[in-house]
Amino acid sequence: MIIDRIFNSKDPAIKRHFAKTITWRIIGTIDTMILGWIITGNPMTGVKIGGLEVLTKMILYFFHERVWYNVNFGLPVRKAYKDEYH
Numbered sequence: 001m002i003i004d005r006i007f008n009s010k011d012p013a014i015k016r017h018f019a020k021t022i023t024w025r026i027i028g029t030i031d032t033m034i035l036g037w038i039i040t041g042n043p044m045t046g047v048k049i050g051g052l053e054v055l056t057k058m059i060l061y062f063f064h065e066r067v068w069y070n071v072n073f074g075l076p077v078r079k080a081y082k083d084e085y086h
Helices: 002-008 012-040 043-069 078-083
Strands: none
Touching (some): 002 012, 012 043
8 A cells, every 4th residue: 555655665756745735635635625615605605615625635745746746856966866765
């Protein structure tokens, strides 16, 4: 399972990406709930929208972060950065 892989990983970058995923989702979900409330005028609608999107966006962000971690775009010294953790 992916959660086991995250918590059992020896690579600190994976744990860091996971922590960033969680904290960013908290911020993003609060934003979505507030916007849903403002747009509809109903705070429960905002909560429902935020609740539905929280898991899917965490998963998408985690994989997005992992892809960018393995892409050299814009990082000419990427190899030196990765060597710090291996």
